[in-house]
Amino acid sequence: MKITILYGTETGNAEMLAEDIQAELEGDHEVDCLNLSDMGAGDFDPSRFYLLVCSTYGDGELPASAQPFAEAVEAEKPDLSAIKFAIFGLGDSEYDETFNFGPKTLAELLQAQGATQVGERIAHDASGPDMAEDLAFPWAEAVVAEAAELIGEDA
Amino acid sequence: MTAGKIAIVGAGPSGCFLAQSLLKAAPELEVDLIDRLPVPYGLVRYGVAADHQGTKGVARQFARIFERQGAQFHGNITLGQEVTLEALQTAYDAVVLAAGLMQDRALEIPGGDLPGIHGAGAITRALYDHPDATPLPDLGPRPLIVGNGNVAIDLLRLLAKQPEELEGSDLGPVATGWLRQNGVEEITITGRSPAAQAKFDTVMIKELSKLSGVTIHVEGAGSSEDAAEAKKIEAVLALHGHATGPRRVTFRFGLTPLAVEGDERVTAMRFQTTAGEETLPCTSVLTAIGFCADGVLPRDTLLAGAQDAEAGVLAPGLYATGWFRRGPRGTIPENRADAQALATRILAELTPDPDKPGRVILSDLDARVDYSGWTRIDAHEIATAPDDRCRAKIASREEMLRLAREEEKTK
Numbered sequence: 434m435k436i437t438i439l440y441g442t443e444t445g446n447a448e449m450l451a452e453d454i455q456a457e458l459e460g461d462h463e464v465d466c467l468n469l470s471d472m473g474a475g476d477f478d479p480s481r482f483y484l485l486v487c488s489t490y491g492d493g494e495l496p497a498s499a500q501p502f503a504e505a506v507e508a509e510k511p512d513l514s515a516i517k518f519a520i521f522g523l524g525d526s527e528y529d530e531t532f533n534f535g536p537k538t539l540a541e542l543l544q545a546q547g548a549t550q551v552g553e554r555i556a557h558d559a560s561g562p563d564m565a566e567d568l569a570f571p572w573a574e575a576v577v578a579e580a581a582e583l584i585g586e587d588a
Numbered sequence: 589m590t591a592g593k594i595a596i597v598g599a600g601p602s603g604c605f606l607a608q609s610l611l612k613a614a615p616e617l618e619v620d621l622i623d624r625l626p627v628p629y630g631l632v633r634y635g636v637a638a639d640h641q642g643t644k645g646v647a648r649q650f651a652r653i654f655e656r657q658g659a660q661f662h663g664n665i666t667l668g669q670e671v672t673l674e675a676l677q678t679a680y681d682a683v684v685l686a687a688g689l690m691q692d693r694a695l696e697i698p699g700g701d702l703p704g705i706h707g708a709g710a711i712t713r714a715l716y717d718h719p720d721a722t723p724l725p726d727l728g729p730r731p732l733i734v735g736n737g738n739v740a741i742d743l744l745r746l747l748a749k750q751p752e753e754l755e756g757s758d759l760g761p762v763a764t765g766w767l768r769q770n771g772v773e774e775i776t777i778t779g780r781s782p783a784a785q786a787k788f789d790t791v792m793i794k795e796l797s798k799l800s801g802v803t804i805h806v807e808g809a810g811s812s813e814d815a816a817e818a819k820k821i822e823a824v825l826a827l828h829g830h831a832t833g834p835r836r837v838t839f840r841f842g843l844t845p846l847a848v849e850g851d852e853r854v855t856a857m858r859f860q861t862t863a864g865e866e867t868l869p870c871t872s873v874l875t876a877i878g879f880c881a882d883g884v885l886p887r888d889t890l891l892a893g894a895q896d897a898e899a900g901v902l903a904p905g906l907y908a909t910g911w912f913r914r915g916p917r918g919t920i921p922e923n924r925a926d927a928q929a930l931a932t933r934i935l936a937e938l939t940p941d942p943d944k945p946g947r948v949i950l951s952d953l954d955a956r957v958d959y960s961g962w963t964r965i966d967a968h969e970i971a972t973a974p975d976d977r978c979r980a981k982i983a984s985r986e987e988m989l990r991l992a993r994e995e996e997k998t999k
Contacts, residue, residue, distance in 0.1 A: 443921045444646050445605070490921070492791045492819070497921065525642030528791055559642030560756070 434482055434581055438466045441487040441499025441539065447523050450557075450565050451486045454521075454573050457566075462577065470498040474505035479515035482551075482580040484573060487539050488523040493531030495538055506542050514547030517583055519576035521569050522556040532556070551583065552576040591616040592938045593946035595680040597667060597885075599623035600630020602910025603686035604650040605924040609931035611657040619659040620680075620947050624666040624884075625719065626957040626988040627965060628654075630688055632920075633981075634718045637742040638759040639749070641978055646920060654959040662950045663957035664989065667884060670953050677905060679949045681940050684900075684907040684930070685890070689879040689916050695734065699848030704728075708739045708876035715746065715763040717983035724766045728871025729773040732857055734845060735876030736779030736786040738919075741793065743876055744777050748837055750801040758979035774836040776868060778843040778859065783809040783824050784817035786841065789919075793823040801833030808841050840868075848873055879916040887912065900930045907934060961992030 436458060440451035448468065455466040469487075477483070490496045495503055522536030533556040540554055555572045557565040594610060596603040599621040607619045627633060629647050636643045653659040667673055667687075676683045692707025694700060706725055714721040731747065733740050746759075751768050759767075779786050783806075796804070806828035812818050824839060843859035849867065850856065856869045881887040890908065895901045900913045909930045910923045918926070950956060965982060968991050972980040982988050 445608070445649050445924060446645060449649050449652070491789065492794070497925075527640065527642050528795065530794060531791070559645045 434462050434577065434584065435480060436462050436464045436482050436484060436577065437478075438464060438484045438486065439469050439472055440466070440485070441469045441496045441502070441535065443488055443490040443496035443498070446559075446565070447486045447488045447496065450521070450523065450569055453566050454484065454486065454569055457570050458573060458577065468498050469502040472502055474502065474509040474511045477511065477513055477516045480584070482577065482584055483516065483518035484576070485518055485520040485536070485539060486523070486569070487520065487536040489525075489528075489531060489533055489535035493534035495535045499535065499539060503539065503542055506546060511546055513543055516543070516548040517551050517580050518543055518548055519551045519572075519580070520554050521572055522554060523559065523565060524556050525559040527560050532558075549583075551580050590940040590942040591618055592682070592940040593618040593620075593680045593944055594682045594684065594934065594938075595620045595622060595676045596684045596686050597622050597673075597676070598630060598686035598688055598910070598912070599628035599661060599663070600686065600688050600910065601632055601646065601650075601920050602688070602912070602923045602927050603684070604629065604653055605927035606684060606686060606909055606931055607653045607659045608649065608657065609928045610934065611653065611659060613931060613935055615657065618946050619653075619657075620662055620950065621653075621659055622662045622665050622667075622671075622676075622950065624664070626664040626985065626992055627962055628661055628663065628959075634713060634716050637712075637746065638716055638757040638763070639746070639754055640742075641757065643920070660947055661957075661959040661962060662947075662953075663962060663992075664955045665950065665953060670955050671950065673885070675949060679945050680905075681938055681944055682905050682907060682934055684909060684934070685885060685902070685912050686908070686910045686927075687885060687912045689881055689911045691880050691882040692875060693878040693880050693916075695845065695848065695873070695875050695877065697845050697847050699850065699854075702848050702850050702854050703852065704850065704854030704871070705848060705873045705875065708735065708743050708874060709879055711743060711874060712739070715759065717760045717763070717981040719983060719985040719988065721983075724763065725872070727770055727772060727874075729771050730870050731772060731775055731872045731874055732868060732870035733775065733777040733874045733876060734857070736777070736781060736788055736841075737876060737878075738788050738792050740777060740876035741788045741796070743874060744775060744837065745796060745799070747772055747775055748796075748799050748802045748835060750833070753800055755976045756978055758973075758977055758981055760981055760983065762983075772835065774838070776838045776840060776870065778840045778845075778857075778868070780844050781841065783821050783839075783841045784812040784814070786820065786824075790820050790823045793820070793827065796827055797830055799830070799832060802830065802835045802837050803833065804828060804830040804837045804839070806839040809839070810841065879911070881912070885912075899933055900926070901933065901937075957989065957992045964994060965991045
């Protein structure tokens, strides 16, 4: 399957995880990895599956690299009804009031333009005991398998 | 083709982000991070609060620089002692100063040098087991914090926390005992600006609403038409009346320090307010009003004569980034962006000279602790952590050096 991993990052942690997921998947799939700051609202391709990795920054805001993308989607309102995506969040439960607001905002933004979310929105907690990749790799495999049925393995 | 050789002075977040960015763009570069401590990561290890372990997670990125991207760590090397700046400039194609700022800015008012006045940097270094820290002082029952930045809020939060609120942190036994037994009854925190323009981040204020042993009063938070300012005021006001325990915390705004009062030690601090002068009794003063250079590097001279100070170009082949260039402002991500911009500039200007020796001038230094030495310290700290701590930090330089140099034992 053709997969594009999109990351929204502020400190680089989401970028690192996105690259790790790319390395994990590229044996079996054709995988690109792109900063959301380099993604236009109209750049989506229905033949690809989009894996988003996004943190939260400040008081529940989107990370810096996702903000121009979010503004562009809101302004341009692209038709994303043929787009399938899954999203993984990086958060810190020290700030429980706004825990994983960034990925939530991003998912809702895409869904508002008609995109379909595959699988659950999973969140890693930086203050918890798990390594992000230990949650993200099984998640990625599961959502990719699920998407393969929707998009088609050979797409 | 000759690979460029770059030395970065300071293995804190700015230096590490710079190395990461350089090596991502040009993996063949020889990038060396030099630090005066035997351990890397600077502010992430010694400035980010012990109870903000999530924020310290960036260290995982930094480990990759050494483990996968080929950067080398040269710890326990002090500029001017084991190696000079001139020697680095001779040996490398580019030298970057990312040494940060660690000296507390002094309170330059009458009485500003009375016993009982302590800088936030000095206190937090002691709390976070920095090897060069001075012992934790007696604050008395009523410390007063001067400053409204995130450092001031960190200090307030740690002083206000109950022992069980520190579970999962890496706060060591000395600091934990000191916090438990310091007899603090009331903490007053004062800011020069109105609440609307206070430098702290709103999220830092909201975190205080979880404190389990305090009664918080907020005085004079004011109001604002500006949305961001109003949000900040709202967050501060939301703390007013938070009552979960006996330790009193009072927020005051718009207080300009005039003098510290006391004969042999601090007994009060006098402020200018819009309503006239006001004196607040206190038993110690904790200043969190910014940081400055410690004089090991001639920062002022270098910046004053810089070719392009805004871009971090001090002179041909000599650069600066992070707090060392910017001053004590900006969070870790802001300094990451700064380091990324500088990496682009360095790569555009770099002209590798095959005759430059590079890292061999450091490799043979007796004092040097390399990355594998740090991994032995790191492993030891994690392995010896008590149940309610994530790490047991080694505070003594001698012990760090001993662990770093311990031969890997055969199983």
